[in-house]
Amino acid sequence: MSRPARSLALAARLLREGRLSCEEHARDVLDRCAEHASCNAFVTLDADRLLTAARAADHAGPARRPLHGIPLAVKDNIDVALLPTTAGTPALRHHRPGRSAEVWRRLAGAGALALGKTGMHELAYGVTGQNAAFGTVGNPVVPGYICGGSSSGTAAAVAAGLAPAGLGTDTGGSVRIPAALCGLVGMRPTTGRYPAAGVLRISRTRDTVGVIATDLADVAFLDGLLAADPAERYAYPRAPSPRPDGRIRLLLPRRAWTGLDPRVAAVAAGCLRELRCAGADLVQVDLPDPADLLGEAALPVPLHETWHELAFYLARCETCGDPGELIRRIASPDVADVLAPLLHGPVVPDERYRHALRVQDDLAGAAVGLLREHRADAFLSPTTILPAAPADVGAEVSVLGRPEPVFLSYIRNTAFAAVMGWPSISLPAGTTPEGLPVGLLLDTPPHTDRFLLALAARCAGIWRSSAEPPAAPPTATLEEEPCPTCGTPTRSTCPPIWPA
Incomplete structure (x- = not known):
């Protein structure tokens, strides 16, 4: 058995050149899925369906599409026709939509095959990947630790080499957190850049489909396929620096760089050192305290919108059409604690919701003002303030010796871009002495997605020597x-x- 290609571009080339048949590749992928079944990456894995689609791809003739015959992972709140969409919750266990989400239709139109639907934190309301209904998703990079969430299964599938890339969704960090904890690239686009039809969302204001892959170029390629602008398809981003001298200038929010786990701080410091050595300018700036941002804007908006979003999606669901029934059947205690109060009416009053929207507008204005003032490219921060916690972590985690809520600790830095609807990308930055991956986060203003990808390529190229240990001591x-x-x-x- 051969190992499936970890890179989307490599797999595409092998299949396009006929050096590997689609069926052979699909069988290799399924064999590897069986080897890594213990990480519980998939809720649904239909081998017969995949092999049938692969055989059809082999007989499609010489005209090969960009993703011809490549199996990709799909988070289980994104519809793929005739496969279950459970969103990780019992009430939707038998829900099989008849039509695919538009994001998947675009990838399937480019030739991609659905490998399977991946496990997730129930209803996308969590950051660990623990799920009482379908089982916890494990971290294949460091067994015994959390994978991150809520797009846990997609990250696990990519990290284990079961798929070169996959789709997740991101409300406050659900693509970027598991990408960081698994040593992957994870991108959240500008909110609204990818179509939302056929996705079970929990917030129309914050939710977006995102991409997880091992390779930044693969993320850039998939972004072009998924974007609403056809002119961006198939093109790798090329963007100049806004500064005449071409040097990178990044803003470091002080609050985002405080309270870091020492292991994360050490890895991040190495990357900052590499950036400075390469001539980049790093400027410390002040933005609102992340804790205030979470309480005032990040959490109230989804809580206000979730009931309406569930009702909108369930209106086309034959097995469960009532948000109340779905919430009453939630299996995971942490998710039930958050959503059960919705059964008694709105938990976020309209005035608090409007205040949250004003806060996000004020924050966006301040952030753009800082970028203009300093003529900077982006904001840079650690993706998470601590590495992956042990798999049996409860509601709290130790941060610098103090017990802190798991959820708030992991989304502290990722919520910034999500609240404002900005594109944001998490890049592998290195590993701790225990081998736990660490990610760094780049955030840029709305509709600068291709610029962000080009900037990410520059930064990753600079700190790659820091992320990869040298072959010999200095x-x-x-x-x-x-x-x-x-x-x-x-x-x-x-x-x-x-x-x-």
């Missing part, structure tokens, strides 16, 4: 020759800045 010569740019005594010369 020599005495290197230690004796400080960097002429920043004085750091770990390398004789700094890598040059990426050309403008």
Whole structure:
């Protein structure tokens, strides 16, 4: 048995050149899924359906589409026709929509095959991947630790090499958190950039489909296929720096860089050092306290909108048409604690909802103002303030020795872009001494998605040497020759800045 290609581009080339048949590739993928069944990445995995589709792709003739015959993972709140969409909750266990979500129709139109529907935190209301109805999704990179959520299964499938990429959804960090905790690339686009039809959302204001992959170029390619603008399809992003000298300038929100787990701080510091060595400008700025943002804007909006979004989706569901029934049957205690109060009426009054929307507008205005003032490219912060917690973590986690809520701890930095509807991408930054992945987050204003992808490529290229451990310890010569740019005594010369 061969190992399925980890890169979307590589798999596409092998299939396009006929060096691998679609059926062979599908069988390899299914064999690997069986090997990694313990991580519980999939809620639905229909092998016969996949193999039938793969055989059909093999007989499709010489005209090969961009994703011809490539199996991709799909989060289980995104409809794929005739496959169950459970959203990780018991009331939808037998729900089989007759039509695919528009995002999947676009990928299927490019030749992709649905490998299966992936596990998730129930109704996307959580960050760990624990699910009392369908089982917890495990982290294949570091067994015994959480995968992150809520797009847990998609991240696990990609990290385990079961699919080169997959779809998730992101309300406050549900694509970027599991990507960071599994050492992957995870992108949330500008809200509204990808179509929402056929997706069980919990917030029309915040929810968006997002992409998780091992390779940044694959994320960029899928973004082009999914975007509403056909002109962006198939093109890798190329964007200049807004600064005449072509140097990167990034803003570091002070609050986002405080209270970090020392292991995350050490990895992030290495990346900052690499950026400075490459000539990038890093500027500390002040934005509202993330804790205030969560309480005032991040949480009230979804809670106000969830009942209406569930009712809208369930209106086309034959097995469960009542939001109340769905909520009463929630299996996971943490999700039930949040949503059960909706059975007695709105938990967020209209005035508090309107205040939350004003807060997000004020925050967006302040953030754009800072970027303009400093002529900066983006905001940079650690994706999560701590690495993956043990798989049996409860409602609280230790942050610098203090017990803190798991949910609020993990979305503290990712909520910033989600609240404002900005595109945001989490990039692998390195690992802790225990091998736990750490991610860094880049956020840019709305409708700058292709610029963000190009900037991410620049940054990832710069700190790749920090993310990948050297083959041998540094020599005495290197230690004796400080960097002429920043004085750091770990390398004789700094890598040059990426050309403008």
